[in-house]
Amino acid sequence: MSTLRSRKRQQLALLLGPVTLFLGVFLLLPLAIMVVYSFLMPGLYGGVEWSYYPHNYGRILGFADPEFEVFDPVYLSIFARSVKIALITVALTLLVCYPAAFQIAALPDRWKNFALFLITLPFFASLIVRLFIWVLILRPTGFINLTLEELGLIDAPLDLLYTEGAVILGMVYIYIPFMFLPLYASVEKLDWTLIRASQDLGAGPFDTFRRIILPLTLPGIAGGCIIVFIPALGNFIVPAVLGGAKSMMLGNLIEQQFLAARNWPFGSALAMLVMAVVLLLLYFAIRQERADPAGSGRA
Amino acid sequence: MFRHLGMKALLAFTLLFFAFIYVPIALIVVYSFNADPVNMMRWSGFTLDWYRQIFGLRNAASEAALYIETTEQLLAAVKNSFIVAFSTTALSTVLGTSAAMALYRHPFAGQRFYRVLLFVPMLMPDIVLGIALLIFFVGAGAQLGLGTIITGQTTFLTSYVFIVVSARLAGMDRSLEQASADLGASEWTTFRRILLPQLMPGILGGALLAFIISMDDLVITYFISGTNTQTLPIYIFGMLRRGIKPEVNALAVMMLVFSFAIAFAGLYLRNRKR
Numbered sequence: 001m002s003t004l005r006s007r008k009r010q011q012l013a014l015l016l017g018p019v020t021l022f023l024g025v026f027l028l029l030p031l032a033i034m035v036v037y038s039f040l041m042p043g044l045y046g047g048v049e050w051s052y053y054p055h056n057y058g059r060i061l062g063f064a065d066p067e068f069e070v071f072d073p074v075y076l077s078i079f080a081r082s083v084k085i086a087l088i089t090v091a092l093t094l095l096v097c098y099p100a101a102f103q104i105a106a107l108p109d110r111w112k113n114f115a116l117f118l119i120t121l122p123f124f125a126s127l128i129v130r131l132f133i134w135v136l137i138l139r140p141t142g143f144i145n146l147t148l149e150e151l152g153l154i155d156a157p158l159d160l161l162y163t164e165g166a167v168i169l170g171m172v173y174i175y176i177p178f179m180f181l182p183l184y185a186s187v188e189k190l191d192w193t194l195i196r197a198s199q200d201l202g203a204g205p206f207d208t209f210r211r212i213i214l215p216l217t218l219p220g221i222a223g224g225c226i227i228v229f230i231p232a233l234g235n236f237i238v239p240a241v242l243g244g245a246k247s248m249m250l251g252n253l254i255e256q257q258f259l260a261a262r263n264w265p266f267g268s269a270l271a272m273l274v275m276a277v278v279l280l281l282l283y284f285a286i287r288q289e290r291a292d293p294a295g296s297g298r299a
Numbered sequence: 300m301f302r303h304l305g306m307k308a309l310l311a312f313t314l315l316f317f318a319f320i321y322v323p324i325a326l327i328v329v330y331s332f333n334a335d336p337v338n339m340m341r342w343s344g345f346t347l348d349w350y351r352q353i354f355g356l357r358n359a360a361s362e363a364a365l366y367i368e369t370t371e372q373l374l375a376a377v378k379n380s381f382i383v384a385f386s387t388t389a390l391s392t393v394l395g396t397s398a399a400m401a402l403y404r405h406p407f408a409g410q411r412f413y414r415v416l417l418f419v420p421m422l423m424p425d426i427v428l429g430i431a432l433l434i435f436f437v438g439a440g441a442q443l444g445l446g447t448i449i450t451g452q453t454t455f456l457t458s459y460v461f462i463v464v465s466a467r468l469a470g471m472d473r474s475l476e477q478a479s480a481d482l483g484a485s486e487w488t489t490f491r492r493i494l495l496p497q498l499m500p501g502i503l504g505g506a507l508l509a510f511i512i513s514m515d516d517l518v519i520t521y522f523i524s525g526t527n528t529q530t531l532p533i534y535i536f537g538m539l540r541r542g543i544k545p546e547v548n549a550l551a552v553m554m555l556v557f558s559f560a561i562a563f564a565g566l567y568l569r570n571r572k573r
Contacts, residue, residue: 008405015401016413019394019457023416026454027428030435034427037434096316103313115317117566122320124562126515128532129551132539133323136330136339136548143326143340176320234424237517241539251426258430258522268434271427282422 038268046262056269075253079273082250085164086232089171090225093179096172097224101180101187116184123177131241134170135161138242162244170242171232178231179224186220219289226285234274250274324555331548339545349549373550376534382445383520383530384513387452392506394453395460396498403468420455421462428455429522436523443525451523452513459512460505467501500569507565511558 041053055065060079064071104115122130137143140157148154160166190213198208236251243249250270257267330339334346355370398417402410420428432451441447475497479489517532524533531554538547 012401012405012407015397019398019401022394023454023457026432026435026450027416027420030428030431033434033438034431096319099309100313100316103309118317118320121559121562122324124511124558125324126532126535126551126554126558128515128517128535128539129327129554130323132535132543132547132551133327135539135543136327137323141338141340146338146340173319173323230422230424234426236426237536241536251424254426254430258433264430264434267430271430274424275427278422278424 034268034271037265038272040265042263042265046264048265053265056266057272059266060269060273075270078248078253079250081164081247082233083277085168085171085247085249086229088168089175089232090179090228092168092172093175093228094183094221094225097176097180097183098187098221101184105184105188105190119180120177122174127174127237128241130174131170131238134166134173134242138166138169161242162247164243164247166242167239167247167249170238171235174238175228175232178227182223182227183217183220186217186223190216222285222288226281229281230278233277234271327548328552328555331545331552333545333548336545339543339548349545350553352546353549353553372529373534376529376531379445379448379528380514380531383448383452384510386449387456387513388506388510390449390453391456391460391509392502394457395505395509396464396502398457399461399464399468403465417458417461420458425518426522429519432519433522443523444528447523447525448520448528448530451519452516455519456509456513459508460502463505463508464498464501467498467504471497503568504565507561507568511561514558 037048038056039052039054040056041049041051042056043049053065055063058064059069059071060075062071062073062076104112107115135142138160139145140159140161142161144160145154145157149157194212194216195208198212203211234251234254235249236255239247239249239252240255243252250273254267254270254274257263257270261267330342331349332345332347333339333342334344334348335341353370353373395417398413402413428451432447432454436443436447436451475493476489479493480486484492515532516530517536520530521533521536524530529537535547535550538544
């Protein structure tokens with residue numbers, strides 16, 4: 001018996017040892033170091049001074065280092081803009097995917113599978129390629145402007161590229177599969193007899209939607225929103241390719257601190273801010289699910 | 300009457316939804332054959348020049364408009380991407396599969412910890428992992444390059460493999476394993492003859508997913524690739540920042556074809572396995 005147990009333990013160690021070591025060294029340790037860095041003083045020429053320095057956070061939150069600078073709310077406004085762009089992205093993807101999910105759920109099986117395949121297919125295509133397509137479409141000599149000019153609708157090209165609108169459009173485009181799949185999972189599970197019952201009992205379409213459809217699909221909506229919001233908030237590729245100076249987001253700021261300004265502690269503090277928002281969001285999501293494990297079954 | 304109209308509107312909306320996804324892709328495919336060297340979106344005849352240019356072949360436009368920097372640079376990026384993708388796929392498949400099997404077979408105290416640990420990289424914004432790895436590698440004195448890219452990507456690809464294989468394990472029939480043991484098969488035989496064949500589609504699926512994500516990864520690779528090592532997405536990202544040339548079109552189309560081919564292959568494998 002004891003040999004069996006020790007063999008089991010041996011097996012377990014063999015299976016878990018490498019992954020524990022790997023993730024311990026290359027995931028947990030780097031994250032821990034990043035947390036430490038965010039509290040260190042930036043060195044004069046890059047690098048760090050090993051002394052406690054809370055003003056990295058202060059530069060963002062309002063207590064800047066009195067020796068070097070006055071508090072500048074520019075970082076807070078970039079943070080606010082990032083949250084705003086991420087929220088608009090979430091709202092638009094939801095708006096686009098929700099009706100489509102109902103239509104696709106109602107299709108015959110063969111078409112349904114084909115439609116689902118078409119929606120997941122872009123996920124396999126290179127992200128940078130999909131964003132590049134929008135550069136070609138939006139730029140002054142791009143598809144939209146050329147078409148409008150040819151039709152005689154405009155005289156000079158419109159400023160479409162390098163705007164906040166372009167960033168949002170790009171985000172919506174790449175995050176559609178992220179929103180659609182969780183949404184679809186709960187739309188497909190919808191019990192249509194409940195909807196018919198509600199109609200039979202005299203509820204109007206709006207009441208049926210608000211009291212039956214919406215609560216039943218809420219888990220999918222929440223899931224999709226979180227899955228889109230998290231990568232959208234810290235994204236730096238989309239604003240780097242489609243955005244301009246006025247649509248800078250947290251991700252661009254972090255990249256700048258790491259690769260151009262070489263202020264790693266400040267960059268780490270910014271990354272911690274992104275993490276804090278994400279963790280807060282996940283905490284509420286998990287608590288919600290715990291409180292209502294059946295996924296909002298009460299209509 | 301109104302309901303009928305509503306259904307029509309919903310169908311029209313869904314068609315627009317698909318148009319939004321696929322019209323841009325169709326546009327780039329069509330215009331990658333456009334001969335106009337100055338304005339990529341003004342149609343002025345069919346050409347294969349941009350495709351030729353990518354492979355360093357001679358073409359009509361090459362005298363007038365030499366756009367591409369060097370074909371070698373591009374090919375080096377492609378080569379790096381494949382080296383990284385194959386290495387990370389192998390590493391993350393082994394790590395992710397063993398983790399999934401450990402958590403499935405042996406109930407033990409630290410299971411929750413491992414589940415969280417393996418979910419962390421998926422829930423974390425890419426950029427956070429990217430900079431954490433950069434700080435770590437530079438601090439450890441590692442030379443940024445292929446080695447750091449492979450190591451860094453494996454940390455989050457392991458999670459993807461873990462999730463796919465775990466899903467497969469959860470749906471598996473354990474009675475076969477027990478029957479095999481009852482009939483006197485050794486643990487190794489049971490593993491090789493019963494568990495592994497059942498698990499294979501999950502492992503393959505996880506590996507395929509890891510491969511595709513590795514080929515496409517931009518954010519994490521961007522931070523830990525150093526200045527001398529480029530993968531394909533990094534190369535294109537750099538090109539976009541410097542100014543767009545018609546060859547990018549052709550390159551983009553070839554990448555689309557490649558990734559769609561992999562997606563189709565995956566789908567085919569999955570359907571055949573059923």
